[in-house]
Amino acid sequence: MCPVDLFSSEPAPAERAADLREQLNHHAHLYYTLDAPEIPDAEYDRLFRELQALEATHPELLTPDSPTQRVGGRVLDAFTPVRHAVPMLSINTETDTEPTGARNFDTRVRRALGLAEADPPVAYVAELKFDGLAMSLRYENGVLVQAATRGDGEVGEDVTNNIRTIGQIPLRLPTDAPPVLEVRGEIYMRRDDFDALNEKQRAKIAAGAKGEKTFVNPRNAAAGAVRQLDSGIAAQRPLSFFAYGLGEITPPEQGGPAFETHFDLLMQLKAWGFPVAEQTAIATGADELVAFHQRIGASRDQLPYDIDGVVYKVNSLALQRRLGFVTREPRWAVAHKYPAQEQLTTVLAIDVQVGRTGKLTPVAKLAPVFVGNVTVTNATLHNEDEARRKDVRVGDTVIVRRAGDVIPEVVAVLPEKRPEGAEVFTMPRQCPVCGSDAVREEGEVDYRCTGGLFCGAQRKEAILHFAHRRAVEVEGLGDKLVEQLVDSGVVKTLPDLYRLGFTALASLDRMADKSAQNIVAALEKSKQTTLPRFLFGLGIRHVGEATAKDLARHFGQIDRIMGATVEQLLEVNDVGPVVAQSIRTFFDQPHNREVVEQLRACGVTWEEGEPAAQAPRPLAGKTFVLTGTFPTLSRDAAKDLLEAAGAKVAGSVSKKTDYVVAGAEAGSKLEKAQSLGVAVIDEAAMLAMLQA
Ligand code: IVH
Numbered sequence: 001m002c003p004v005d006l007f008s009s010e011p012a013p014a015e016r017a018a019d020l021r022e023q024l025n026h027h028a029h030l031y032y033t034l035d036a037p038e039i040p041d042a043e044y045d046r047l048f049r050e051l052q053a054l055e056a057t058h059p060e061l062l063t064p065d066s067p068t069q070r071v072g073g074r075v076l077d078a079f080t081p082v083r084h085a086v087p088m089l090s091i092n093t094e095t096d097t098e099p100t101g102a103r104n105f106d107t108r109v110r111r112a113l114g115l116a117e118a119d120p121p122v123a124y125v126a127e128l129k130f131d132g133l134a135m136s137l138r139y140e141n142g143v144l145v146q147a148a149t150r151g152d153g154e155v156g157e158d159v160t161n162n163i164r165t166i167g168q169i170p171l172r173l174p175t176d177a178p179p180v181l182e183v184r185g186e187i188y189m190r191r192d193d194f195d196a197l198n199e200k201q202r203a204k205i206a207a208g209a210k211g212e213k214t215f216v217n218p219r220n221a222a223a224g225a226v227r228q229l230d231s232g233i234a235a236q237r238p239l240s241f242f243a244y245g246l247g248e249i250t251p252p253e254q255g256g257p258a259f260e261t262h263f264d265l266l267m268q269l270k271a272w273g274f275p276v277a278e279q280t281a282i283a284t285g286a287d288e289l290v291a292f293h294q295r296i297g298a299s300r301d302q303l304p305y306d307i308d309g310v311v312y313k314v315n316s317l318a319l320q321r322r323l324g325f326v327t328r329e330p331r332w333a334v335a336h337k338y339p340a341q342e343q344l345t346t347v348l349a350i351d352v353q354v355g356r357t358g359k360l361t362p363v364a365k366l367a368p369v370f371v372g373n374v375t376v377t378n379a380t381l382h383n384e385d386e387a388r389r390k391d392v393r394v395g396d397t398v399i400v401r402r403a404g405d406v407i408p409e410v411v412a413v414l415p416e417k418r419p420e421g422a423e424v425f426t427m428p429r430q431c432p433v434c435g436s437d438a439v440r441e442e443g444e445v446d447y448r449c450t451g452g453l454f455c456g457a458q459r460k461e462a463i464l465h466f467a468h469r470r471a472v473e474v475e476g477l478g479d480k481l482v483e484q485l486v487d488s489g490v491v492k493t494l495p496d497l498y499r500l501g502f503t504a505l506a507s508l509d510r511m512a513d514k515s516a517q518n519i520v521a522a523l524e525k526s527k528q529t530t531l532p533r534f535l536f537g538l539g540i541r542h543v544g545e546a547t548a549k550d551l552a553r554h555f556g557q558i559d560r561i562m563g564a565t566v567e568q569l570l571e572v573n574d575v576g577p578v579v580a581q582s583i584r585t586f587f588d589q590p591h592n593r594e595v596v597e598q599l600r601a602c603g604v605t606w607e608e609g610e611p612a613a614q615a616p617r618p619l620a621g622k623t624f625v626l627t628g629t630f631p632t633l634s635r636d637a638a639k640d641l642l643e644a645a646g647a648k649v650a651g652s653v654s655k656k657t658d659y660v661v662a663g664a665e666a667g668s669k670l671e672k673a674q675s676l677g678v679a680v681i682d683e684a685a686m687l688a689m690l691q692a
Contacts, residue, residue: 013054017061020051024067025172032167033275065143065171069164075230079157082148085182085248088134089153089328091311093335099290105312105334106286112323112331121285122314125262126292127244128277129309129335132188132222135163136247139181142173149226153328159226162234163187168241170273177272178256182247185274187226189218190304193238197221202389216399216412217342218306240305243274261315282315289336297338301404309337342401342411343376345369347394350381350425354433354457358449358541362387362425364398364410372402379408383445384427393422433457436589441578450582452539454493454591459486462539466494470545471537472529472604475522476515484508494595498523498602531558531606538596540586542579550574551583556609558596562587617646618692625653627670628663630683638686645690653678661686 011019027044031037037044048067055062062068094101109122134150147163148156163169166187173181189197197215204212215221225237246265250256259265263282270276283292289312296310314320314332323331349365362381369376379400381387392398392410397417402408427447431438436451449455452462463482467474474497485491490504500523505516529537535558536548543551554572555561561583569580586592624647626635633641638661639649653660653672660673660680673680681689 013058014061017051017054017058017066020047020054021063021066021172023047024051025065025170028067028070028167029170029273033273063143064145067171069171070167071165071232071235074161075232076161077229079159079227079229081151081155082146082158083155084136084148084151084153085138087153087328088136088150088156088184088247089325089330091333091335092326092329093309093337095337097337097339099293101336102289102293102312103286105336106289109314109323109332113319122319123261123282123284123316124289124312125266125280125315126283126289127280127311127313128242128296128303128307129311129337130186130188130242130244130277131219131306131308132186133219133226135159135185135187135226135241137163137169137183137185138247139173139177139183141179142175142177144169144171157227161231162226162228165231165235166239166241168275173272178250179254180248180250180256181272182249183243183269183274184245184247185241185243187222187239187241188305189222189225189238190240191218191306192304193240194218194221197238214412217401241275242277243269244276244311259317261317262313262320263315265317283312293336300338301406306341307338308340309335311335339370339373341372341403342399343369343371344397344414345376345400347392347396347398347410349394350387350392352428352432354431354449354455356458356461358431358452358455358458360427360431360438360447360449362427364392366398366400369400371400371408372404374402376400376402376408379410381410381425384440384447385445387425387427391424393418393425395419395422431455431457434591436591437585439585441582448541450541450585451589451591452541452586453595454589456492459492463491463494463497465539466537467497467526468537470533472526472533473522474519474526476519477522481508481519493598495598495602498527498599498604527603527605529604529606531556531608534558534599534604534606535561538586538592540583542582547575547579552609553612556611558608560611562593562596619689620646622646622658623648623650623656624686625650625657625660625669625673626663627660628666630661630663633683638683641690642686659686 024044024047027037027039027047031044051066052068055066055068094105096104106122110119113122115122136148136150136156137144138146138148144160144164146158147160148158150156164171194215194217201212201214205214215224221237222239225234225239228234228237243266252258257268259268266276266280279296281292283289293310296307300307312334314323320330320332325331346367347364348367351363351365353361353363355361361383364379364381366377366379381390381392390410390413392413395418397414399411399414400408401411427438427440429438430436431449431451434449434451434455434457436449436455438447438449440447449458452458455462460482463477463486464479466472467477467482477497485500485508488508490500491497500520502516502520505511505519506513531552532545532548535543535551536545550573551561555564564584566577566580566584569575569583570577619642624642626638626649630638642649650657653669653676655676657673657676657678660669660678661683662670662673662680663683670680
């Protein structure tokens with residue numbers, strides 16, 4: 001027998017598996033916890049697949065701390081109860097969000113320790129209060145053996161399979177970790193992960209998936225993921241973890257570590273690979289607690305995850321022991337809250353607001369609620385699709401969120417609180433301001449009022465557009481003046497502009513006589529305009545300067561344009577169905593027509609012309625095929641000429657072909673024409689036909 005392995009460079013499978021695990025655990029820590037990967041994802045995947053393959057061929061090598069166990073897959077009927085070796089306590093919550101919250105805690109601690117005013121300040125550790133769910137991670141001999149929820153504090157649930165899927169949680173600890181170590185901390189979901197998850201959920205729902213739902217907030221999404229019986233699903237939910245304390249740990253007498261302070265133990269947890277929030281700091285005395293509360297409060301919205309407060313803990317573990325517990329809460333810790341960013345309230349009405357450009361926006365009117373430090377009474381529902389998606393109805397109880405300076409939003413409806421008979425919201429088909437038709441064009445999310453010239457909401461915009469340099473041009477009629485004219489009620493519609501006299505203008509605030517005279521003159525001058533400028537000035541959606549020119553050239557007269565059917569409009573150069581419909585709808589609004597009439601009555605004029613003569617289309621209905629090289633025309637030029645004359649130019653010869661135009665070196669098309677008996681002509685004959 002030859003001992004081949006002695007000379008082989010291949011390590012034994014067990015050795016290779018251990019090596020792969022170590023590498024993968026190391027890189028997972030760099031990637032998930034330190035956010036500083038050292039190898040590309042593809043390399044990680046390669047190592048991962050190698051380990052998977054190795055474990056598949058050598059099942060005896062599979063260990064519970066193997067990174068391959070992170071992917072989940074096991075499906076349970078129920079979770080097994082777990083009795084916590086050390087109960088998972090809760091902490092006293094200071095709901096006073098003002099600095100007094102911190103000072104009161106410090107006072108209580110000092111009193112309980114019997115400290116006099118002159119005694120030195122107490123050192124605390126100030127931490128973030130993560131808005132997730134508490135978790136206890138048990139490691140035996142350095143291997144993660146169990147993850148349990150808090151439950152009632154005494155007995156939780158075994159969610160190990162799900163927790164193993166979280167990249168930030170070490171599956172194996174460095175060798176200096178004690179034989180028994182329970183790490184306590186918070187499972188949470190980052191906001192960006194939450195948004196992406198909901199986006200995915202929405203896509204699934206849109207694709208018709210049954211039993212899928214979106215999540216109300218990151219906390220709910222995290223809780224749902226942790227309590228997933230199918231760990232394969234849990235593995236797809238992006239969870240994160242922060243460590244903030246200990247449960248059971250091997251005592252110093254048995255070789256466990258002897259910590260003196262809470263801060264030291266957190267730093268040790270960090271060294272063992274657990275994520276510890278970087279904001280964690282030592283704060284000495286009440287003033288520093290207050291400063292921490294304020295500093296974190298100010299930057300709260302920049303954190304990538306939700307917190308609902310901060311937590312203060314007496315740093316010295318000896319002092320913690322002296323302070324002990326009241327009922328089930330430690331006297332040495334407190335949670336100091338921030339104002340809630342989410343609150344429940346009810347929807348009193350859903351109003352539809354019309355913007356300056358005619359866009360309709362549904363807005364939920366809410367029973368006033370104090371959230372994110374302000375009283376909120378309105379929340380935009382953005383548009384029809386968004387309102388439908390959230391299915392907000394009048395009478396509903398909703399979760400309102402306001403974080404930082406972000407505008408308040410309705411996060412979700414509580415369906416179980418919906419009053420009977422609450423009706424589905426529908427967008428109005430008429431503008432709530434002016435009554436004109438509101439339309440939603442294909443491919444757009446917004447409804448728009450089509451009464452641009454008349455609608456009170458669009459007044460300022462309509463006037464500014466009309467007065468624009470490239471429209472009828474009223475020099476000096478800018479933003480500020482329009483604002484003044486409309487707000488004072490002097491100008492309600494465009495024609496009112498031409499009814500403004502010197503006196504009305506001069507009586508406006510900050511309006512010098514000279515300026516008023518200039519405006520009067522500019523208005524007078526603007527009356528003499530052109531049809532394209534006037535048309536463009538009406539502000540019809542999709543009618544820019546070029547289209548206005550095309551329309552003017554094609555129809556010559558405004559009345560013809562106002563009366564044109566969609567089909568007739570479609571005959572205009574570059575006017576497609578959307579533009580044609582938009583023009584038609586605009587002039588279908590009686591108020592818009594009225595404004596045009598009044599403008600004319602006020603003396604706005606332009607030269608009208610005859611409609612551009614219809615180009616003769618002598619070859620309408622005829623189909624041509626071109627082949628070979630022509631004596632004078634290129635193939636493209638010939639095609640253009642034929643099409644301009646109304647003919648269709650096809651690529652191949654069939655029975656439906658009327659003429660084949662053959663030039664030099666005509667090929668198979670000519671033969672085909674001859675065999676089908678299709679008329680064959682030359683360039684000269686074709687040109688003659690075009691003259692006809
Ligand atoms: S310490 C004995 N620290 O808040 C002290 N808890 O009732 C045990 N929480 O659900 C808790 N951030 O999951 C502690 N930095 C932090 C925390 C924190 C969030 C949660 C915890 C528990 C609740 C406290």
